[in-house]
Amino acid sequence: MSTEQVTSNPTTLNLQQLAADLVAQAMQAGAGDAEAVIAEGDEFSTLVRLGQVETLKESGSRGIGLRVLVGGEGARRTASASTSDFSAAGLRRLVSAAVELARVTSEDPFAGLPERSAFGQVEDDLDLYYDDVYSLPAQERIEQARRAEAAALAADTRIQNSDGGSFDAATGHKILANSRGFLGEYRRSSCSVTAMPIAQQGDGGMQRDYWYSVARTVTRLDSPESIGTEAARRALRRLNARRVPTQRVPIVFAPEVARSIAGHIFEAANGDSIYRGASFWANRLGEKVAAAEVTVIDDGTMRGGFGTAPFDGEGLPTRRKAIVEKGILKNYLLNTYTGRKLKMESTGNASRGLAGNPGIGPGNLFIQPGRLSPADLLGDIRTGFYVTKLMGFGVNMVTGDYSRGASGLWIENGELTYSVEEVTVAGNLMEMLQNLAVASDLEFRGAVASPTLRIDGMTIAGE
Numbered sequence: 453m454s455t456e457q458v459t460s461n462p463t464t465l466n467l468q469q470l471a472a473d474l475v476a477q478a479m480q481a482g483a484g485d486a487e488a489v490i491a492e493g494d495e496f497s498t499l500v501r502l503g504q505v506e507t508l509k510e511s512g513s514r515g516i517g518l519r520v521l522v523g524g525e526g527a528r529r530t531a532s533a534s535t536s537d538f539s540a541a542g543l544r545r546l547v548s549a550a551v552e553l554a555r556v557t558s559e560d561p562f563a564g565l566p567e568r569s570a571f572g573q574v575e576d577d578l579d580l581y582y583d584d585v586y587s588l589p590a591q592e593r594i595e596q597a598r599r600a601e602a603a604a605l606a607a608d609t610r611i612q613n614s615d616g617g618s619f620d621a622a623t624g625h626k627i628l629a630n631s632r633g634f635l636g637e638y639r640r641s642s643c644s645v646t647a648m649p650i651a652q653q654g655d656g657g658m659q660r661d662y663w664y665s666v667a668r669t670v671t672r673l674d675s676p677e678s679i680g681t682e683a684a685r686r687a688l689r690r691l692n693a694r695r696v697p698t699q700r701v702p703i704v705f706a707p708e709v710a711r712s713i714a715g716h717i718f719e720a721a722n723g724d725s726i727y728r729g730a731s732f733w734a735n736r737l738g739e740k741v742a743a744a745e746v747t748v749i750d751d752g753t754m755r756g757g758f759g760t761a762p763f764d765g766e767g768l769p770t771r772r773k774a775i776v777e778k779g780i781l782k783n784y785l786l787n788t789y790t791g792r793k794l795k796m797e798s799t800g801n802a803s804r805g806l807a808g809n810p811g812i813g814p815g816n817l818f819i820q821p822g823r824l825s826p827a828d829l830l831g832d833i834r835t836g837f838y839v840t841k842l843m844g845f846g847v848n849m850v851t852g853d854y855s856r857g858a859s860g861l862w863i864e865n866g867e868l869t870y871s872v873e874e875v876t877v878a879g880n881l882m883e884m885l886q887n888l889a890v891a892s893d894l895e896f897r898g899a900v901a902s903p904t905l906r907i908d909g910m911t912i913a914g915e
Contacts, residue, residue: 467492468637471629474518474543479631481551483520484528485565486631487766490516491806493624494586500597501616502605508594514538517806520550521564528563529554534806562792563809566766570788570798571634573763574770579756581639582669585621593619596645596676603680604649610691611684615648615660617676626761634767641668642758645676647683651691659690659871666897668756686840689861693871696862696914702836703877703910704829704863707893709842710819710902716881717748718814718900719849721775721783723790723801732852732882733781741781742885745822748776750785752800752815759816759899765804770815773799787812818901822890826904827866829891836863837912839877852881876913884910 471488478486492514499507517534531553535546601617620643627637646664653659663683665674705713725731733741742748752770754760761770766788774782786794787802787810803813830838843857859873884907891904 467625467627468629468635470516470538471627472635474516474547475629475631477543477547478518478520478551481547483522483551483554483631484524485521487519487565488516488629489765489804489806490514490627491624493622496586496590496593496621497618498590498594498597498620499616499618500594500601501614503598503602505594506616508590510590515806516543516546518546518550519809520554522551522554523559525564527559527561529557529559530563530809531557532807532809562789564788564792565630565632566768566788566798568632571632571767572769573636573767574753575762576753576755578638578753578760578762580668580760581623581641583641584670585641585643585668586623588621588670593621596673599676600645600647600680600683601649603677604647604684604687605680607649607681607684608651608688610651610653610688611649612652613650613658615650615662617648617680618644618646620644620646628763628765628767630767636763636767638762640761643667643670643673645673645679647676647680649680649684649687651684651687653691657691659687659693661686661690664897666758690859690871690873693859693873694862695874696837696872696912698911698913698915699835700909700911702833702863702906702908703912704833704836704838705902705905705907706838706840706860707895707902707904708897709839710905711898711900712842713884713905714748714817714819714900714902716847716849716854717775717819717885718750718785718817720881721781721785722812723784723786723794724812725849726784727790727793731849733784736781737784739781740779741882742776742779743888744779745890746776746779746885746888747774747820748818749774749820750799750801750814750817754816757816757899758896759814761815764798764800765802765810765813766798768798768800768802771800785812785814814899816896816899816901818894818896819890819903819905821892821894821903824889824891826891826893829889829904829906830863830868831866833863833866833906837861837872837875837877838863838868847881852883854879854881854884874914877910878913879907879910
């Protein structure tokens, strides 16, 4: 069970009060509305290479941001400022800077905080914070990294070198308060173990790969030995890579790269891109945009999820919604500002740091798993390409044109055979989504996830 921070903790109460006081100071200084956010956190990172500690980093941070709006409804001017100086003088300077800056910015009829009735937060225990991430002694964290690397090095005689094994841990604490009565906070923790072996082939050529495990608590991490062994398997299968001729074949995206397709779906549904006309999904709500078996979910309430939070960057409760449902575009992802631009309601997807206006971010974004196993998805492919790595950013979200460097494994008669590198895969996202087949192997290793995906009719540019 998670060890949630209790509200009687004096530090928590002090920071909550500080955020509320800062909002009050901004209102007294002439703001018509104000919003304060406090973020603090700790980070730990160690890299062990060939059994020796190569880097060891530990840091903490705390900052406060203030966003103010001046002027009447429909003619608001907005500005923000941030600081790590929590002294009384530092906070007075913060308020003064934000209000003075707002007075000289342009009016924006869409700017403003959400309506009072919209604020709220998920009250359930979302399983986000565990003390053990930081209570684990530093030597034990180092040992986990060392064990992951050692397992990779021991897996095969062709692995004699390594980019290391690592252990990372982080905790975060966020508090949000505004002049319309919202005050909320939450804590999150995470930790990860990674192994990055280098395999060498007979002619001296080398191939790198990696594997990792990430979790909210140390107790849910995979064993360092299993991580190292899997990383070694992935490095070894890349040896003796070839190029293949240019051709049009089915492409299968492994889960670790298929999530980039989910990321492109987020970009296409991003309200900021929609109102600017910078997405190929603009003005397409209710239309068929993908294969009938494709459902894409954004869920900020998933228990223990890496993108979970009780409220978004504006203090609205997070929620679960379908972006695409059985191939039909159901929702754009919106904050308050883009919702007003599009004459729609926010979807609880506001995101923000200490400074600036809220942006738009996903919660836990994923392509819903299908019924076929990955093996079944490959089974009837006579000749094709299984992509395990993508490079470059050749994606045009206005036209959908897609072109990225890739490496992976060649498929022959439904089986993975030899390694392939130095090729480009190309197509158009609008067509790719219409020809998408989805496997059943969904697993979260971050806030964005996807099962194995198959897209027929893409082009490989090779020899």
